[in-house]
Amino acid sequence: MSNNTIPYKIYLEENEMPTQWYNVRADMKKKPAPLLNPGTGKPCTAEELSHVFCDELVKQELNETDRFIAIPDEILNFYKMYRPSPLVRAYCLEKKLGTPAKIYYKFEGNNTSGSHKLNSAIAQAYYAKKQGLKGVTTETGAGQWGTALSMACSYLDLDCQVYMVKVSYEQKPFRREVMRTYGAKVTPSPSMTTEVGRKILSEFPETGGSLGCAISEAVEAATTQEGYRYVLGSVLSQVLLHQSVIGMEAKIAMDKYGIKPDVIIGCAGGGSNLGGLISPFMGEKLRGEADYRFIAVEPASCPSFTRGTYAYDFCDTGKVCPLQKMYTLGSGFMPSPNHAGGLRYHGMSAILSELYDQGLMEARSVEQTSVFEAAQQFARVEGILPAPESSHAIRAAIDEALRCKETGEEKTILFGLTGTGYFDMYAYAAYNDGTMSDYIPTDEEIAASIAKLPKVNG
């Protein structure tokens, strides 16, 4: 088919949906560095990891060789409830910008969790159920991941315990109520239900909590209750594997209509959405079959790729998880209160870090107010109110399209629209009121945080 017949939205038929996840590590000549045991400094064994994670997920985490992994039927059926997600041609945005570029976005927001997180939540919950576990524990900040996991566990009749950062639990009650509606047990963190929580509360009784503390509580809850494991919504290689369904669908839809993207753009916090979107395209690039530009977009307030360093670091501020080699600002880095909560992470996926280090991917950082400007522009012409996180990708896509307007190039741009901003209206209110500010950490702040990286880096 020619480009003239491209509809506004391309929905695959159910029988065109991918039935396998794609494992980009299989096509990487130089693999990501292994996870290290923080005690011994040696690579984590499957046995060590299985105390915290489900057995099948440990296998997926360590699998660097199988290019494709079959998606179990039960997960495929769940996917059919909200997938395929539409690949949208942004005709209205193109017209508004007056650009010769062709802009496409893969929209992951049409489900109640409001984001792509559900793609991995159902997979992790499924393997926990299959292992005969009673339930899973996790942490959540703003609540996207907790919501997705609650939905998946509810569907599979699995217990779901979510430690939610106390300040979010109190100030953002809406996602908390979505989780409760799906039957999850939501505990404000720090809490009296864990040893680490009690310790923190005795020292800082007035604390509003932190993601690091919530992770520590969730891991303790998983390892001290019979039949529970801990699950995580980003960063890990298993999560990128599950999220490859985004890129697989996008590629099938584009191939069907004879569209080849020149540049592929995604926002990057822990890297799960970006990694999932680019995976099959990156595979072609790694195998020398095609070439694409890939752009990771991160907030200027938390610039792991663009101003971090590539080294081993803790994945959590509580320092209970394995060490991972990644682009990091240091696990003690405290990002400013950027409204894109999902991008306030000090580190980055090991897979994406390695690809970036090999020069296979670009990265740029953008400031918050310019992100919301792009979000509003997009919302007004495309009819979707985007999440602040997703809007980082919109900013970069608009910038690329405007560059094409200057040069006259008819480039094809694909970006990931990871979710909707319906639970982020306080951030939009700040933008509407003109009270939103930008914050860029100083070189000294970043250097001080990086100076405290673990000794294993030598």
Add this chain to the structure above:
Amino acid sequence: MSNNTIPYKIYLEENEMPTQWYNVRADMKKKPAPLLNPGTGKPCTAEELSHVFCDELVKQELNETDRFIAIPDEILNFYKMYRPSPLVRAYCLEKKLGTPAKIYYKFEGNNTSGSHKLNSAIAQAYYAKKQGLKGVTTETGAGQWGTALSMACSYLDLDCQVYMVKVSYEQKPFRREVMRTYGAKVTPSPSMTTEVGRKILSEFPETGGSLGCAISEAVEAATTQEGYRYVLGSVLSQVLLHQSVIGMEAKIAMDKYGIKPDVIIGCAGGGSNLGGLISPFMGEKLRGEADYRFIAVEPASCPSFTRGTYAYDFCDTGKVCPLQKMYTLGSGFMPSPNHAGGLRYHGMSAILSELYDQGLMEARSVEQTSVFEAAQQFARVEGILPAPESSHAIRAAIDEALRCKETGEEKTILFGLTGTGYFDMYAYAAYNDGTMSDYIPTDEEIAASIAKLPKVNG
């Protein structure tokens, strides 16, 4: 195709989307009673109506003869941004209920306004723009309609002034911020910007406002500013016309797969969603080509069909709009604070009222807590958190499916899922906390309100 190949979600191709609205009045032998001028008691003329409404919309309001009205290309293009909406086979709900019934729902929530309201908002905004107007005014309670209108006006670069009931403006800031993000001017009502607002504020300076007051302010703003008209999101026949796109799409999708519904269910507040969904099926019934059961579901706290009377009444509590013959509880009826704000309306569409009066449609009322029970059951298996309004239809659909389970009948049920509940989490919180209560008005309350109907009824 056989029923065995029905996918989870049926999306029409763009070239299968309807290009005309269907005007059910053309197939009604006995037409709805005409709108009356409250001053003269005589039928409103087009000239009278054109002071408040756009010319083309006045024509549509009065058009009882044209069976089809072409959808303008600009509206069709806007529809393509978020339509076709999916027709979903509720496989997971059927399995959970253990029913032999086949359940389908037409889901209108996949757009930022979160409901079907956008279908008419874009039409009304388009005709205002085409008439060369500067802008439109409207009122909004919880904010669904205001949000939809803001999106439509933003797309067409038309000024949008929304009078939002003050208590909602202050207590539910999220939809207000969505409207502002789309560039609408949102004013808490009562306000100092209108004569009627100033009058109410001087008498009741502490009032939280009411829908009736907001309507009065919006109408005053429309009629006192050059180049403005007033628009309304439900009740009117023109709105049912625009909403027929829901039923047209549903019918095309069902015909494509050889599915014939036995019973069609929708929630009913002002009637726009229900009227839109059932229109083309009702047309077949009116022409004697097919038979269907239709069920209107309303809240027990505001039971216009099931406990109201069929008479002329004011459409608004401010008594500034024309009189309409409809099922009504009296324009002074004060519904209890039911969480389904969109169904707290004292009257009903004139078209649906006439069809109900002719015995062509059934109605039932359901209590709030049983509605949220159905909503939660649905959310957990179908993955969509429904709006409280929509959940009235879910309640009735589940009840019908459970009846089929008892009798063994393999009936096909279609219901309208009008929207999502993302901005209704306070209501879900009340349900989760067990603090939600039911309220059923007494016969005396209803009789007292109906006793005050306008004298024109004789």
